[in-house]
Amino acid sequence: MQAFFRKPKKFVTLTSKEQRVDVPVGLMTKCPKCKLIQYTKQLEANLKVCVCGYHHPLTATERFEQVFDAGTITYFDLPAVKADPLDFQDYPEKLKGDQVRTGLKEAIVCGVGQVNGYPLVACVMDARFRMGSMGAAVGAAIAEAIRYATKERLPVTIFSASGGARMQEGMVSLMQMAKSSLFLKQHSDAGLLYVSCMTHPTTGGVSASFAMLGDFNIAEPGALIGFAGRRIIEQTIREKLPEDFQTSEFLLQAGQLDDVVSRHDLKTYYTRILMMHSEGTNHATI
Amino acid sequence: MQPFDQPVIALREKILELHDMAETQGLDFKEELNLLEERLRRLELDIYGNMKAWNRVQLARHPERPTTLDYVRLICDDFIELHGDRHGYDDAAIVGGIAMLNGQAVTIIGHQRGKDTKENIRRNFGMPHPEGYRKALRLMQQAVKFNRPIITFIDTKGAYPGRAAEERGQSEAIAKNLFEMAGMPVPIISIVIGEGGSGGALGIGVCDQLLMLENSTYSVISPEGAAALLWKDASLAEKAAESMQITAPDLLRLGIADGIIPEVIGGAHLDVSLQADKVKSVLEQKLAQLTRLTPEQLIEKRTEKYHQIGT
Numbered sequence: 001m002q003a004f005f006r007k008p009k010k011f012v013t014l015t016s017k018e019q020r021v022d023v024p025v026g027l028m029t030k031c032p033k034c035k036l037i038q039y040t041k042q043l044e045a046n047l048k049v050c051v052c053g054y055h056h057p058l059t060a061t062e063r064f065e066q067v068f069d070a071g072t073i074t075y076f077d078l079p080a081v082k083a084d085p086l087d088f089q090d091y092p093e094k095l096k097g098d099q100v101r102t103g104l105k106e107a108i109v110c111g112v113g114q115v116n117g118y119p120l121v122a123c124v125m126d127a128r129f130r131m132g133s134m135g136a137a138v139g140a141a142i143a144e145a146i147r148y149a150t151k152e153r154l155p156v157t158i159f160s161a162s163g164g165a166r167m168q169e170g171m172v173s174l175m176q177m178a179k180s181s182l183f184l185k186q187h188s189d190a191g192l193l194y195v196s197c198m199t200h201p202t203t204g205g206v207s208a209s210f211a212m213l214g215d216f217n218i219a220e221p222g223a224l225i226g227f228a229g230r231r232i233i234e235q236t237i238r239e240k241l242p243e244d245f246q247t248s249e250f251l252l253q254a255g256q257l258d259d260v261v262s263r264h265d266l267k268t269y270y271t272r273i274l275m276m277h278s279e280g281t282n283h284a285t286i
Numbered sequence: 287m288q289p290f291d292q293p294v295i296a297l298r299e300k301i302l303e304l305h306d307m308a309e310t311q312g313l314d315f316k317e318e319l320n321l322l323e324e325r326l327r328r329l330e331l332d333i334y335g336n337m338k339a340w341n342r343v344q345l346a347r348h349p350e351r352p353t354t355l356d357y358v359r360l361i362c363d364d365f366i367e368l369h370g371d372r373h374g375y376d377d378a379a380i381v382g383g384i385a386m387l388n389g390q391a392v393t394i395i396g397h398q399r400g401k402d403t404k405e406n407i408r409r410n411f412g413m414p415h416p417e418g419y420r421k422a423l424r425l426m427q428q429a430v431k432f433n434r435p436i437i438t439f440i441d442t443k444g445a446y447p448g449r450a451a452e453e454r455g456q457s458e459a460i461a462k463n464l465f466e467m468a469g470m471p472v473p474i475i476s477i478v479i480g481e482g483g484s485g486g487a488l489g490i491g492v493c494d495q496l497l498m499l500e501n502s503t504y505s506v507i508s509p510e511g512a513a514a515l516l517w518k519d520a521s522l523a524e525k526a527a528e529s530m531q532i533t534a535p536d537l538l539r540l541g542i543a544d545g546i547i548p549e550v551i552g553g554a555h556l557d558v559s560l561q562a563d564k565v566k567s568v569l570e571q572k573l574a575q576l577t578r579l580t581p582e583q584l585i586e587k588r589t590e591k592y593h594q595i596g597t
Contacts, residue, residue, distance in 0.1 A: 081597050085540065086531050136596025143593065165484070165506045167516060170530045171542050172596045174484060174506040178492045179592040181464035186589070189469060205506070207457040208445075208485040213465050227456040227485070228447030236447050246452060254453045 139176025164204020354396030377418030396439030445486030471581030
């Protein structure tokens, strides 16, 4: 009797898995904000900014290439650190997995180069690696890059993209906040310039240390920036937070940022700042 | 949940009862008492001598655990509390002021929990807003001006995770303190007396000497938070407490803490004035060592201390 009610299928339904094989991985990219699907090449030509204005995350090397003059970048080796200081369950495997997946050694790439001819030391975090979290390796990389900048009397910039401290390194990771801030202080005391550019996301221990310590604190549009997580705040204060809470634009309104700078204007912005801080431009007194 | 040291507490009560009985009724329980006291000593050694991280977490959170102001009252000869960030607010979750310690003026700053619900509400359970960190910075800069050592007491679950705190720059306030404390040319000693909760603790904790009470903890995230994030199960907090290495012996071994201040058997709350004496004697000793250094030597050693962590 049941067979009587069963309608024969007119169409074959493709499972989503089969659909996916049709498009080569990476050829198209979907915008999480406006849902537009476009050619990745086309998106990359527009600095990975969607037509709707959404700033897709950049890899560390993409960032270097967008900001620095071609052929001027020298990448630094990462300083040696204890890879798994707490001997934490499954952590070495997770690190290895991310290294294979991203081709990175850690969640940061540092180097020195030129921006329209102006020298600049840069630390660029990469959120694909352990959510950009900061452990001993990230802290040491930042510390050594800043020390190099201080020694060579160069300005420094850090592009943050981080979920905060790296849980699996416990207090060793928390202390990297103090370490990076300490070397920034010495860089600052030497009268040198530090520009902090916060990108999506900059939260927790990273926002509560080097990210907020720039002579200039700027951010990319729409980046999530904050100390505590939204869910924790909502649980604590027992109310729903506005949609734009903890975005770059929200923080600019709250007086926490110098400006929100679109990726299209970023290189020019850096050039102008570097020019204004270059030798011979500062003489309040003779 | 029963405290882990319930057997000790029960036995202690029993001994006291027997004492009372012996006195009021004039009976001789000497032999029994000796036996029980011997058993108590063995039990204490068994329970407190080999404490798990989770047990220390419980002691660090004990509602009667002495707070910053308890220590200040017992350690210092005089204390003038100073209020306010000078920008419109006084955060009661951080207290600070000038004190006399053995004839030396020092600046003291610390997180301050309440002892009861009413006080806890006033002090926001010891969880500071940005204004608390800015008040602390103001007092530390004052210490630098007058060349006074700085002593900070760390005792917080963390910086307050609230909407207003975010809007007014919780991140910036903490970051600024790390930055400025790194370069202060006076000795800074930080003592973790209870819970050291992440960035909210570190915000007054960049120092030359990090001391920890034997049963205090210092962690990047609470054990409950870590368990929820790593294993999606907050009930695994006990396991997280072990693997995160948050106790004083753990952090001494990791080269993060510089010394452990022994606690009264069973926890600091059992004899607050004895505990204060222990804190005071270590503090005096460390202060004497640090005040011998020049500002340049201090900064150099501080730089080296943080430079080596994790390498």
